Amino acid sequence: MSESFTRFSQAVRQFIPAARVIDDPLRRLAYGTDASFYRLIPQLVLRVENEDEVIRLLQQADAHHIALTFRAAGTSLSGQAVTDSVLVQLQGWREHRIEQNGARIRLQPGVIGAHANRYLAPFRRKIGPDPASINAAKIGGIAANNASGMCCGTKQNSYHTLSHIRAVMADGTVLDTADSDSRNAFAQTHGALLQGLSKLRAEILAKPELAAKIRHKYRLKNTTGYGINALLDFTDPVDILAHLLIGSEGTLGFISAITYNTVEDHPDKATALVFFPDIHIACQAVAALKASPVAAVELIDRRGLASVQSKPGTPEFVCDLPSGAAALLIETRAADAWSLDEQIQQIQQLLNEFSLLNQVPFSKDPHHCAQLWNLRKGLFPALGAAREVGTTVIIEDIAFPIEHLAEGVLELQRLFNEYDYPDALIFGHALEGNLHFVFSQEFSSELAIERYRGLMDAVAQLVAVRFGGSLKAEHGTGRNMAPFVELEWGAEAYAVMRRIKALFDPKGILNPGVIINDDPEAHLRHLKPLPAADPLIDKCIECGFCEPACPSRELTLTPRQRIVASREIARLQASGEDAEQLQALVDAYDYAGDDTCAACGLCALSCPVSINTGDLTRLHRKQKNTARAGKAQWAAEHFSMLTKATRLGLGGADAMHRILGAGAMAKLSHAARKLSKERIPLWHPYLPTAASPCRTDKKAADVVYFSSCASRTMGPARGDAETRSLTEACLRLLEKAGFQVRFPPNTGQLCCGLPFASKGFPDSARQKAEELAQALLASSEDGRLAVFCDASPCTQKLKEAIEQTETGKKLRIYDSVEFIHDFVLDRLTIQKEESPIAIHVTCSAQKMGIGEKLLAIAKRCCNQVVTPEHITCCGFAGDRGFSHPELNASALAPLKAQIQHKGCGEGFSNSRSCEIGLSLHAGVHYHSIVYLVDRVSEKTAEPERV
Numbered sequence: 001m002s003e004s005f006t007r008f009s010q011a012v013r014q015f016i017p018a019a020r021v022i023d024d025p026l027r028r029l030a031y032g033t034d035a036s037f038y039r040l041i042p043q044l045v046l047r048v049e050n051e052d053e054v055i056r057l058l059q060q061a062d063a064h065h066i067a068l069t070f071r072a073a074g075t076s077l078s079g080q081a082v083t084d085s086v087l088v089q090l091q092g093w094r095e096h097r098i099e100q101n102g103a104r105i106r107l108q109p110g111v112i113g114a115h116a117n118r119y120l121a122p123f124r125r126k127i128g129p130d131p132a133s134i135n136a137a138k139i140g141g142i143a144a145n146n147a148s149g150m151c152c153g154t155k156q157n158s159y160h161t162l163s164h165i166r167a168v169m170a171d172g173t174v175l176d177t178a179d180s181d182s183r184n185a186f187a188q189t190h191g192a193l194l195q196g197l198s199k200l201r202a203e204i205l206a207k208p209e210l211a212a213k214i215r216h217k218y219r220l221k222n223t224t225g226y227g228i229n230a231l232l233d234f235t236d237p238v239d240i241l242a243h244l245l246i247g248s249e250g251t252l253g254f255i256s257a258i259t260y261n262t263v264e265d266h267p268d269k270a271t272a273l274v275f276f277p278d279i280h281i282a283c284q285a286v287a288a289l290k291a292s293p294v295a296a297v298e299l300i301d302r303r304g305l306a307s308v309q310s311k312p313g314t315p316e317f318v319c320d321l322p323s324g325a326a327a328l329l330i331e332t333r334a335a336d337a338w339s340l341d342e343q344i345q346q347i348q349q350l351l352n353e354f355s356l357l358n359q360v361p362f363s364k365d366p367h368h369c370a371q372l373w374n375l376r377k378g379l380f381p382a383l384g385a386a387r388e389v390g391t392t393v394i395i396e397d398i399a400f401p402i403e404h405l406a407e408g409v410l411e412l413q414r415l416f417n418e419y420d421y422p423d424a425l426i427f428g429h430a431l432e433g434n435l436h437f438v439f440s441q442e443f444s445s446e447l448a449i450e451r452y453r454g455l456m457d458a459v460a461q462l463v464a465v466r467f468g469g470s471l472k473a474e475h476g477t478g479r480n481m482a483p484f485v486e487l488e489w490g491a492e493a494y495a496v497m498r499r500i501k502a503l504f505d506p507k508g509i510l511n512p513g514v515i516i517n518d519d520p521e522a523h524l525r526h527l528k529p530l531p532a533a534d535p536l537i538d539k540c541i542e543c544g545f546c547e548p549a550c551p552s553r554e555l556t557l558t559p560r561q562r563i564v565a566s567r568e569i570a571r572l573q574a575s576g577e578d579a580e581q582l583q584a585l586v587d588a589y590d591y592a593g594d595d596t597c598a599a600c601g602l603c604a605l606s607c608p609v610s611i612n613t614g615d616l617t618r619l620h621r622k623q624k625n626t627a628r629a630g631k632a633q634w635a636a637e638h639f640s641m642l643t644k645a646t647r648l649g650l651g652g653a654d655a656m657h658r659i660l661g662a663g664a665m666a667k668l669s670h671a672a673r674k675l676s677k678e679r680i681p682l683w684h685p686y687l688p689t690a691a692s693p694c695r696t697d698k699k700a701a702d703v704v705y706f707s708s709c710a711s712r713t714m715g716p717a718r719g720d721a722e723t724r725s726l727t728e729a730c731l732r733l734l735e736k737a738g739f740q741v742r743f744p745p746n747t748g749q750l751c752c753g754l755p756f757a758s759k760g761f762p763d764s765a766r767q768k769a770e771e772l773a774q775a776l777l778a779s780s781e782d783g784r785l786a787v788f789c790d791a792s793p794c795t796q797k798l799k800e801a802i803e804q805t806e807t808g809k810k811l812r813i814y815d816s817v818e819f820i821h822d823f824v825l826d827r828l829t830i831q832k833e834e835s836p837i838a839i840h841v842t843c844s845a846q847k848m849g850i851g852e853k854l855l856a857i858a859k860r861c862c863n864q865v866v867t868p869e870h871i872t873c874c875g876f877a878g879d880r881g882f883s884h885p886e887l888n889a890s891a892l893a894p895l896k897a898q899i900q901h902k903g904c905g906e907g908f909s910n911s912r913s914c915e916i917g918l919s920l921h922a923g924v925h926y927h928s929i930v931y932l933v934d935r936v937s938e939k940t941a942e943p944e945r946v
Helices: 003-012 025-031 051-064 113-123 139-144 180-189 191-205 208-217 237-245 279-289 302-307 316-320 337-351 366-377 379-386 402-418 446-466 482-489 491-504 559-575 579-595 602-606 613-624 626-637 639-660 662-675 709-713 726-736 754-758 762-779 792-802 806-810 816-827 843-848 851-861 885-891 895-902 912-922 929-936
Strands: 044-048 068-071 086-090 096-099 104-107 162-168 174-176 254-261 268-276 296-301 326-334 358-363 392-399 425-429 434-441 688-690 703-706 714-717 786-789 813-815 828-830 837-839 907-909 926-928 937-939
Touching: 003 044, 003 051, 025 044, 025 559, 025 579, 044 051, 051 068, 051 086, 051 162, 051 254, 096 113, 104 113, 113 139, 139 254, 162 237, 174 180, 180 191, 180 237, 191 208, 191 237, 191 491, 208 491, 268 279, 268 337, 268 366, 279 296, 279 326, 279 337, 279 402, 296 302, 296 366, 296 402, 302 326, 302 379, 302 425, 326 337, 326 366, 337 358, 358 366, 366 379, 379 392, 379 425, 379 434, 392 446, 402 425, 402 434, 402 446, 446 482, 482 491, 559 579, 559 613, 579 613, 602 613, 602 843, 613 626, 613 754, 626 639, 626 754, 626 762, 639 662, 639 688, 639 709, 703 726, 703 762, 709 714, 709 726, 709 912, 714 912, 726 816, 726 926, 726 929, 726 937, 754 762, 754 792, 762 792, 762 806, 786 792, 786 816, 792 806, 792 813, 792 816, 792 843, 813 816, 816 828, 816 851, 816 929, 828 929, 837 851, 837 895, 843 851, 851 929, 885 912, 895 912, 907 912, 907 929, 912 926, 926 929, 929 937
Parallel strands: 044 086, 068 086, 703 786, 786 813, 837 907, 907 926
Antiparallel strands: 096 104, 104 254, 162 174, 162 254, 268 326, 268 358, 296 326, 296 425, 392 434, 425 434, 688 714, 828 937
16 A cells, blocks of 8 residues: 555545444455446445535545545446445435426435435426436436436436536535536636636537537437537536536546436336347337337347246247347337327337237236336346356447447347357347347456457447447446447547546546546456355346345445355355455454344345345354254254243343333443343343233134244333233234134244244254144144234245245235235224324335235325335344344434434334334334224224135
């Protein structure tokens, strides 16, 4: 590390807290990874929370000549978010403001794109950019890459929908284009920059051929190089500057806020999938459709269709399509149903003029439409899942002039055959001539790298030179196309781009090597290894789509980062090259990777290839806990004894609380936890008291009630207005609705197995799940009676454990939310409450797909239902909230402020353990949704058999 870097590091530690200055090897490796196929490990990672920190950081970088790379979500594919210098991550930055009744929205760069659209949905508006990564990508990256998407076209990207921008320049100066005082001040301090832009504009206007070339290039989607169309589109140099920042990939300044002009989001939509004999006919149809009322037209070639032909929703006839066939996925949108019908008829008449092989007709059904779109969205992950271990997936995006689209596709297919890429497939946003091509690539040998070099050189010549297209249509230039920017634009335009970089960043400290790069082989350097680590994760393409769902994302590692670290550990183990580094990573991973993983599995819901990184964590725990398997087995066989001991412990703690008072109890608890080296859980006022025993021995029954071990042991907290145990509340509600309830015999010994599975004891977990399934089968009279379970984690675990067994096929297991929604509500008269309540949808409820039912129940019971933002899994993770409370605290950090702002006096969920952590970090009591329904309801109907 140089002396200059040391001084810089010391300086930034004066204003960025130590917890947000990351210099350990494990996290530098993990945090340094993005979705591209490049690997650079930063020397330092800094997490910034506000603009003042960014200003001071840039001032220090400017003073010490230290390069910075800003990172939002890291979903970029072209290598623009990696560095071997200082990586700056955004922590927070999620503020938004709706303006002009939804016509505009001001967003900080940490807002996820899909969240912005959620804020705009009540106004039937959305932001223009709609990248495929919108559920994970953040506004900072969307704007900095000028990302577009399936329906965005060339007119609704960030460049064309920009209203105002707030940016921090390379020297730390702030410019807010919405503020006239800021504009005037900037003109005084940075007159040379603005004059330089005006001079560049004048020079281009004086060269008609160059000006014509720029206008021609931006007929297409184009993110290759800087957006020099700004020099022609605007006269005010501040407006030119603002639009140059769009698509600049963090090389010209830091975007701290952006205001978009929003676009209409029509509610009525219809989708069709149309099959053509060959690419030529499909592309002719695209040209004809361009003038019709279509919102999106997606081209899929035959290899692409083959890759998803086994997926749900794919017509059976796809298997029999000829080798040259192609398909168009077409969507049309309208402001009302009548207009939509008119548009469908118009589009269908146009399609009927072409030779069609087959068609999935236009459908308005949201489920069917989503299924068709999932086929298109599944093309990239389909190849990712099928690739050989050790290879990466490369996705490129180019644009041809529409008149050359068919010829371009055929030429690309020829190049794939020539360079031996038999798995390469093509799809894309055909209306704009924008194509993506995807192929697997290994970089472990010089021969493989040479093959990749040859293909990319040939593609560059084909697209940029022969057809005058764009080598990067919407993914940003990055490192992998930086060597080809001059080839596409020519020396004259490239010289303009160099001058722009020099005007904005004279010391070259902002993301060097991206867009402007003098190395003709930059795209062949720093290639990311993807060694085999474990079959559970080997399919991972490191896209980062999993990260927003992870409860430990702000504390230690995300699923992607756990996989990155696991791969590096596996690589070092296989190579034996650095035993010291290996041991350091293994030791650090114990806490960052395993101890603070909630193993909730939410990552699998957003993963393109359905990887559940929690399975990897449970495997690691199993390997570490082999010596303790006997103890786990003893616990499984004496489970009733353990639950009784837990009740005694909770009762004892409550008695001490009653005697000592909250203050003394907290001090005693802190001291005990410190002395025990954090083995004793930390006491707090929301910890439960002991649950009172409750059972029924009714012989006649309508439903079997399995009370989870948490419900059997944990009562309400001292001071809670609710004094009944959950089991008591469930019994009252079920009986109020007319159900006679039966408990399985020996309930105290029964467990779904989740506590054992989460700690890495799968054999004991399996045994307990099988015991419970057999007990429920007997109690339910061989499946005749429904089974009611009062905790969503237990319901989900039990269903997962037995769904493939003969017992599982007989049992009808309902979570309390499902049962109340489907069978209880309509038997009750409900008097809605007015006071706002908070709802938490547990990770298990999300995985079972019953989150909407939980919200529906809450809305039947209360007029003001709040679902706090940025809360996914609560991070309590069974008992991990006791042993590692920092995980729970980090996952719920945004909760309390929202609860207070919305005025919620109470919260509801469907997991007793989760409710402990939620109560602590919200500052209000959380209860099972059962309590709410019971409180607002009266019996109205006779029971029906379920």
